[in-house]
Amino acid sequence: MSQALLAGLARTSRPQSALRRFLALDAVVTGANGIAYALASGPLGEFLGIDAGLLRALGLLLAVYAAGVARLASRPQPPALGVKLVIDINAVWAVLSLVALVAWLEPTTAGLVWTPLQAATVGGFALAQWASLRAVARGA
Numbered sequence: 001m002s003q004a005l006l007a008g009l010a011r012t013s014r015p016q017s018a019l020r021r022f023l024a025l026d027a028v029v030t031g032a033n034g035i036a037y038a039l040a041s042g043p044l045g046e047f048l049g050i051d052a053g054l055l056r057a058l059g060l061l062l063a064v065y066a067a068g069v070a071r072l073a074s075r076p077q078p079p080a081l082g083v084k085l086v087i088d089i090n091a092v093w094a095v096l097s098l099v100a101l102v103a104w105l106e107p108t109t110a111g112l113v114w115t116p117l118q119a120a121t122v123g124g125f126a127l128a129q130w131a132s133l134r135a136v137a138r139g140a
Contacts, residue, residue, distance in 0.1 A: 015135035016077060022132055023073035023086065026125040027066045033118070034062025048115075049108035065089070083133050090126035094119040 037044060037059025045052035069086055072078045097119035101107065107115060 015132055015138075019078060019083065019129065019132035019136055020073050020075075022125060022128045023069055023078060023083070026086070026090070026129070027070035027073055029121065029125075030062050030069065031066030034059045034064075034066055038063060047108065048111035049106055050111060080133060080137070083129060087126045087129050087133070090122045090129070094123035094126065097122070 037055045039059070041052040041056035041059060044050075045055045048055075072082050072086065097115055101112070101115045105111065105115070
């Protein structure tokens with residue numbers, strides 16, 4: 001990801017600010033998703049074709065994860081190890097979402113659309129966070 005594209009997406013040319021913004025956006029999106037999954041697992045599960053119990057558990061997991069990402073985002077200089085962990089978890093989530101879609105989920109049409117979109121979003125967060133972390137390390 002080019003420095004200019006990264007700066008444009010983050011609306012800042014400061015890599016540390018870009019990293020914190022991408023972490024914060026991840027926390028907000030993931031947290032909202034997790035809360036929705038946890039609180040509306042029945043209707044959402046039916047709509048997406050995913051077991052409500054699984055969706056509720058994933059929602060609670062995502063809400064806790066989002067809180068951790070938000071904590072990292074709130075730090076003036078998020079520690080590289082923590083950011084790398086977020087990047088790795090996001091990458092694994094994106095891949096496992098697609099594997100689950102093919103291997104064991106039996107989603108509705110909405111689920112067939114939602115799952116890859118969600119995986120692409122999470123993968124996009126991982127890519128933006130990785131590029132920002134690299135820029136921070138370079139001192140750009």
